[in-house]
Amino acid sequence: xxxxxxxAMKKSVLDPQGKTVxxxxxKMGYKGVQDVRxxxxxxxxxxxxxxxxxxGAEVERMAREVLTNPVxxxxxxxxxx
Amino acid sequence: xxxxxxxAMKKSVLDPQGKTVxxxxxKMGYKGVQDVRxxxxxxxxxxxxxxxxxxGAEVERMAREVLTNPVxxxxxxxxxx
Numbered sequence: 837x838x839x840x841x842x843x844a845m846k847k848s849v850l851d852p853q854g855k856t857v858x859x860x861x862x863k864m865g866y867k868g869v870q871d872v873r874x875x876x877x878x879x880x881x882x883x884x885x886x887x888x889x890x891x892g893a894e895v896e897r898m899a900r901e902v903l904t905n906p907v908x909x910x911x912x913x914x915x916x917x
Numbered sequence: 918x919x920x921x922x923x924x925a926m927k928k929s930v931l932d933p934q935g936k937t938v939x940x941x942x943x944k945m946g947y948k949g950v951q952d953v954r955x956x957x958x959x960x961x962x963x964x965x966x967x968x969x970x971x972x973g974a975e976v977e978r979m980a981r982e983v984l985t986n987p988v989x990x991x992x993x994x995x996x997x998x
Contacts, residue, residue, distance in 0.1 A: 842958065857959065857984070866979050868964035868972065876957050877923065878938065883949035891949065898947050903938070 837882045839895040841903055841913040844875030849908045878903055882915075891915055918963040920976040922984055922994040925956030930989045959984055963996075972996055 845851045851873045858872035899911045926932045932954050939953035980992045
């Protein structure tokens, strides 16, 4: 069982890393780039004997308490068999 | 139109960042964590007048030539309306 946790800056928070990438892409001639935001993700292999519900609860707790800074970041996650 | 580009270390490359997160989670008592790999992702807002096919080609070129280090990283991407 695998969990994917995606962490990104809140929309209201300036993302200088993304802006830098956007500037570079535009300067290098790539077309149609209007905005770039950069985030990180975690691919977590989970013990398959955990039930799907227990896994979801555990992953949400990890994401909220450890993987994300709740002041400036937000997260979403998916669980796959 | 939005493109999501996910970049991660190749499976054959050691991921010390992920290992550190894994160690921390286990030490903090989270259950069922067998492996963690960390990657980054880019959320790219694209000019909607680009066709979907042109957008796909452009995003793949960006990912291959700029966003990824092909020696140690691999990428996948999705495009959403």
